[in-house]
Amino acid sequence: MTQELIIDIAMANRSGETAEIMRRYNDVFQRHDPSALDELVAQDCVIENTTPAPDGARRAGKAACVELWSAIATAPGTRFDLEETFGAGDRATIRWRYLMADGSSLRGVNLMRVADGRIIEAMGYVKG
Numbered sequence: 001m002t003q004e005l006i007i008d009i010a011m012a013n014r015s016g017e018t019a020e021i022m023r024r025y026n027d028v029f030q031r032h033d034p035s036a037l038d039e040l041v042a043q044d045c046v047i048e049n050t051t052p053a054p055d056g057a058r059r060a061g062k063a064a065c066v067e068l069w070s071a072i073a074t075a076p077g078t079r080f081d082l083e084e085t086f087g088a089g090d091r092a093t094i095r096w097r098y099l100m101a102d103g104s105s106l107r108g109v110n111l112m113r114v115a116d117g118r119i120i121e122a123m124g125y126v127k128g
Contacts, residue, residue, distance in 0.1 A: 077101030
């Protein structure tokens with residue numbers, strides 16, 4: 001087996017693991033049930049949130065990240081419509097539309113990174 005083939009197989013395996021983590025993460029918001037976050041979020045996770053504009057706020061540590069995502073997932077009258085989730089190696093991109101309780105919406109993207117089966121980084125961006 002050549003070195004290139006071994007690397008390609010390792011990358012494919014990592015991509016599959018990342019895709020599964022992202023599927024479970026997206027389910028939190030689709031089901032409005034944050035109970036899976038504790039298993040999905042690493043102790044040293046960092047979020048760069050989309051608000052407040054223009055640069056967003058930074059959350060560091062598992063507790064802060066789980067708290068933020070739990071609040072978003074359970075906000076009354078809201079929902080995420082997933083447009084696309086793409087994973088490559090330890091990274092993923094999620095394109096979404098967030099529908100708010102007042103009927104307005106935002107389109108955005110999250111750039112995600114995983115390590116050892118957990119989310120370690122999430123950087124969110126919205127269209128202005």
